[in-house]
Amino acid sequence: MRRLTIGARDGSSRELVLRSFVDVAEADDWLRREAEALRVLAETGVQAPELVAVDAGAEECEYPSLLMTHLPGRTILHDEGVETRIPLLAKQLVAIHAVRPAEQPRGFVALSTAETAVVPRGADWSAAIDMIRKPRPSYDGCFLHRDFQPGNVLFDGGRISGVVDWAGTAWGPAELDVSHCSTNLALLHGPEWGLRFAEAYEQAGGVLSPNRQYWFVRDALAASEELEVVSQPWREAGRTELTTQVVEERLDTYISALVGGPDLGRRR
CATH class of the missing domain: 3.90.1200.10 (Aminoglycoside phosphotransferase (APH), C-terminal lobe)
Structure with a gap:
């Protein structure tokens, strides 16, 4: 999982996340399920990353990967609250x-x-x-x-x-x-x-x-x-x-x- 900052010619930037599936045996199934889920969720009120691109055949990336938007926030694991x-x-x-x-x-x-x-x-x-x-x-x-x-x-x-x-x-x-x-x-x-x-x-x-x-x-x-x-x-x-x-x-x-x-x- 990698967080990427993509710059545009007009000086703006966009935060994205590249998720690569390195387990070759499961990669195709996991990638396709996540990609389809993100497409489905885009039409709902559930807050999830927006799918940007899919490289199922690892043609551009080292492993099968998908590119999605980066969401604000953080996980909270402590007991307080x-x-x-x-x-x-x-x-x-x-x-x-x-x-x-x-x-x-x-x-x-x-x-x-x-x-x-x-x-x-x-x-x-x-x-x-x-x-x-x-x-x-x-x-x-x-x-x-x-x-x-x-x-x-x-x-x-x-x-x-x-x-x-x-x-x-x-x-x-x-x-x-x-x-x-x-x-x-x-x-x-x-x-x-x-x-x-x-x-x-x-x-x-x-x-x-x-x-x-x-x-x-x-x-x-x-x-x-x-x-x-x-x-x-x-x-x-x-x-x-x-x-x-x-x-x-x-x-x-x-x-x-x-x-x-x-x-x-x-x-x-």
């Missing part, structure tokens, strides 16, 4: 799920299984693992971001100025996005904040199915497979207290709460 950001995140996600493209993106893919969960020493996740061994619940599909979480949302002052990284867009249950953001909030800010996000989503007008628990438990278990990958950027951004052990303990507490809370997200 999380209670005010969660309603904004929820409202933004409801708006994303309301997008209805002329052509549906491909269906979601969930690679994690009951067998791939990485259970911490001393933790008892048997009930959670048994839950996702059950048949996948039926669902009403919607437009998904697939990696909606604080690291992909830009804030400018007290508002969301944009959502980035649309390479994973898919069609599937809203619970996939809501649970993914909830898991990230639980690890980043504490389990209680992950649990609050589902309620905030419903308060913002989003709809979660009675089978929500399955999807939330599934996403939390999937996070166990990549805790280091998830938490390392947070530490690099200044959250040095979020060691692998701390994040692992938060995930254990969060999963225990999910298993014990079938009414997740509903007001009590």
